[in-house]
Amino acid sequence: MTSPAKPDPLSRRRFLGGAALAGAGLAGTGLARAETGKPDPLITEVQDWSRYLGEGVDKRPYGTPSRFEKHVIRRDVSWLTASPESSVNFTPLHELDGIITPSGLCFERHHGGIADIEPASHRLMIHGLVEKPLVFTMEDIKRMPRQNRIYFLECAANSGMEWRGAQLNGCQFTHGMVHNVMYTGVPLKLLLAEAGVKTTAKWLLLEGADSSGMNRSLPLEKALDDVLIAFAMNGEALRPEQGYPLRAVIPGWEGNLWVKWLRRIEVGDQPWQAREETSKYTDLLADGRSRRFTFFMDAKSVVTNPSPQAPLKQKGRNVLSGLAWSGRGTIKRVDVTLDGGKNWQHARIDGPVLDKSLTRFYVDFDWAGQDLLIQSRAIDSTGYLQPTKEELRKVRGTNSIYHNNGIQTWHVKANGETENVEIG
């Protein structure tokens, strides 16, 4: 005999929206009862989960997170775009740890919705300046030598809403267009070798099978270096929203190039000047001219906890946590300030430090309840130092939209409430 599990009244966790934090900061969540001299009933009384049987192995053939984690989801900002099929949502960075993003929380960006493709119906064509144009099935691709690599994917528009000043209250919204997973795929170099690239070739066109026919030009040099044509992420097939059954992986370069539902690679001698590399993904500078083909994602970091959606709740010992990454190599060092940049300390990097991958850092600190102005700054293996937003605006103006890798500031108030601010 089993009894249905009862909801636990003491496990209420409410999502703290950016503007609805008043009084939420130091509310007595998890105060040990013993402090009041009364024994904690969670200890002294037998709880349902300790008495009754839980669900069996036949109940969750594909597991999902605990029901107490329902607030940990991708969120979108409805006013940003005209339609949800050509839009974006954001990874809840403040709810995650380590360096791997769970597949179901990797931010989505589509231009014509999620293509629904049966692998047996998918084809990859390589043609153009090649000895022999070829068509591959998924079966063909899975018979080729494959590699496993962990890479971050960051949208070039990540933090784009912050160019003119602090706007969105939460690192999910300011920095959530980034994720980091392990890909399994075939080096593009091998696929190109099968077709035989002609000596006049300089550029490739990558094209998706979705209803936007997403197309981007890619320099051949990069394609022959470290580009993967991936069919798996985090050990399982790509998720539909991440390009199932096949996507391009362009390590360290802007996410828009990582064409999903990849169906065609044309080999040519010049870029195509597609809509996504001209009218979009060009960086408009203050003089009215625009940079194009700004592929690299510069070194960047953000403190994920505390942050507006994850305020401080307890005085005393706390863990500050964050992420750093660079499209040009590895993260060498991360510095953190708690006083708005007067003084800095080296953060403790923990976990794998990989090329073109998210890197996790921590500062274990004591908080006496004073206001904090928290920032992090990253230095990568090329010696690039993450600039302040002001330094970036000086060289780029405020109309660029893309490639905002400026230093982020969080203001922690006495009640723990945390806000996205800018400082001078």
Added chain:
Amino acid sequence: MSRSVNPVLLAGFAAVVVLAAAPLIAQTKPPAKQAQTHPPAKAAPAPAPAAKLGLGREALPEEIKAWDIAVRPDGKGLPPGKGTVKQGDEIFQAQCASCHGEFGQGNNRWPVLAGGMGSLKSDRPEKTIGSFWPDLSTVFDYVRRAMPYGNAQSLSPNELYAVTAYLLYLNDIVKDEDFELSDKNFTSVKLPNAAAFYDDDRETTEKAFWGKEPCMSNCKPEVKITGRAAVLDVTPDSKSAPKVD
């Protein structure tokens, strides 16, 4: 570059050996235990066999023709065809205006296609085909592959030339309603902002971001908050979040 062998522990039981061709991260605080590095792609032992794998089959000419829809600025990829501004107007009002507006002014948050001339240095630049786009081929290519939204790849070559001609008219690049755009005269049309694009030069113009030794203590006398997100109050909250059951 020193080569060292690092044991990588995966899932606590499988030990895999990788060749690391990058220096371990210099740690100023306690060193990261088990810092791992990818073998950079260049140094990775490429799994390329000596001979071709012989996988995949030859693409047939009809198959290449069916998928080869990209158009380049030099006209490569343009299909034979033609269409006038007037014809384009009719197609646009029937199939495009509901989102983009009768004159390409854009409804709601749908893209604005015309106007914005001279706005690129202003606080609110309006990036349209006339004010921003460098190449006409991009218009043809994009409409051909992605428009009308929700009914992609449905316009005939003649309709594509006509719609493209109408967009030129909306942007005052052609003034005559009888103007006919075709594969013959296509590359003679230049867009106004074509010369305003240049290749990524961050490594020279932003050189100052490299090689700095940043200040660690007593870096500034005072700090002032100059901007706050809560003032704008545009952040979605739990009320606007999707329901997950």
